[in-house]
Amino acid sequence: MNTITKLLVCLILSITISKLQAQTKDLDSIRKEKVDYKIVKLEEERSQIEEQEKGALKLKIQKINARLDADEITAAEAENLKKEAAKIAVLNIENRTVIIDKQIALLRRNGYDAYQYRRDDDEKVELNIGSNGLHINIGSEEKAPKYDLRTTNKMLFAIGFNNTIIDGENLDDSPYKIGGSGFVELGWLWQTRLFKDSNFMRVNYGFSFQWNKLNMKDNQYFVQTDDVTSLQEFPVDLDKAQFRVTNLVVPMHLEFGPSKKREFKDKIRYTTENQFKFGIGGYGGLRLGTLQKLKYKENGDRVKDKIRKNYNTSNFVYGLSAYVGFDDVSLYVKYDLNPLFKDQAVDQNNISVGLRFDLD
The missing domain is CATH 1.10.287 (Helix Hairpins)
Structure with missing residues (x-):
């Protein structure tokens, strides 16, 4: 980290x-x-x-x-x-x-x-x-008013809940804690207006880091045996069992929504301040690292293990995402189309729901 x-x-x-x-x-x-x-x-x-x-x-x-x-x-x-x-x-x-x-x-x-x-x-x-x-x-x-630059930039920050969709199981049966599992995303985006005289449709693109975290339930932890990764019971009581995957992705969204046109002395600007917006798109990128944290007591001593290995997690990350919101804040959903662990008998795909902040 x-x-x-x-x-x-x-x-x-x-x-x-x-x-x-x-x-x-x-x-x-x-x-x-x-x-x-x-x-x-x-x-x-x-x-x-x-x-x-x-x-x-x-x-x-x-x-x-x-x-x-x-x-x-x-x-x-x-x-x-x-x-x-x-x-x-x-x-x-x-x-x-x-x-x-x-x-x-x-x-x-x-x-x-x-x-x-x-x-x-x-x-x-x-x-x-x-x-x-x-x-x-x-x-x-005085110069004649000019339209603003077609491309602007902003910072992306998102945070919320994280879990997985497992084939044949409901989310209620997930082996991961719903409250304890979360995600954070931080990146930099560019926004380009698609039409000369209208800002109703624009495209957002850039790069971002994703930290997807899973907290395991029932005293379980991940064990990698050759090409198989599975949850197993830990030999002693765990205070915490956390699994985190870090990705670097390139997100791209087509965004829709009204804008206000503001005319200044020498320029014209479009702003989405206090306006509704909707974006749909996806992302693709690379896994940067995988980490499992285990906290427990052994012989009366507190032990914290940080295990860095790939655990057969997918090297390439790609998925779909969408958001709907008002002003700078949106409800944000993203879903990995790639399985969390590759070449496993049962696929599980990461899903995240939270709040997204587009900071101009």
């Missing part, structure tokens, strides 16, 4: 680090795109300065001429006003061009860091992290 736990922790850390690295790369790409876009806009603004100032000078001259025609000013005064207006226009062109050239040089030299200054009251850099993810807004420009 310790080895599997360490492996699981390493895998989850690896995925988390990879995700953070990807987000960092995406953030750098967004920053570069914003800076490049702003440089292009500044260059366009610089190319329009002379035309704008000439247009403003033309309006001033028209007003001066109108005053001259109305005998409000003399011809000499009109000529002086026109020269002053022309001088101001030339200085405006020169100063505005220098300002924009310095802004472009600052951006090219320092990149995104140079964008921390504010050009005016309506233009600033915003970095928001919330329930809807990372949002960056540079400047006052």
Whole structure:
């Protein structure tokens, strides 16, 4: 169990680090795109300065001429006003061009860091992290809303009761304790929306670890004799007899259910928050290990045996599973199509029922 736990922790850390690295790369790409876009806009603004100032000078001259025609000013005064207006226009062109050239040089030299200054009251850099993810807004420009990524990811956690279906026997006759036998599943899933403009149907896939545990009744334990695995009575009273199989599987489910469409300033998101959902599919993978734990007293001493061997358990695991739920919580059922023990006279197949949590 310790080895599997360490492996699981390493895998989850690896995925988390990879995700953070990807987000960092995406953030750098967004920053570069914003800076490049702003440089292009500044260059366009610089190319329009002379035309704008000439247009403003033309309006001033028209007003001066109108005053001259109305005998409000003399011809000499009109000529002086026109020269002053022309001088101001030339200085405006020169100063505005220098300002924009310095802004472009600052951006090219320092990149995104140079964008921390504010050009005016309506233009600033915003970095928001919330329930809807990372949002960056540079400047006052607004992008047209975009549909969210077709693929998102989440963590899977499930826990519940575990037992087996044995040929020719009812579940009530099971040699395993119903209350003491359980399962745990932990994994990482990706969810892909199948249709462009609808999230009613999506597919979930990924990987998960399954720990299926059986607690034996009637002082019995498993004994492997060559290719035969059977339950036998232990020679002394057992305090605990537990049998656990650890699997690594690839689950895949087709999920159905309504979604809410949320429109933001620069994106559109679909959410299944507070919505019903139904998923059906299966899984396949490999057995990682088999362990039997026995606790008992011998000569007054407490003894705990941990026996690791295959006990003829199936190396390949595959089965069917389904869930129905609301929001992040679902009722979850999975059934192994492969027998728990291979090449036995009587097949028994693992079955699990519990709660499933999809943690976005």
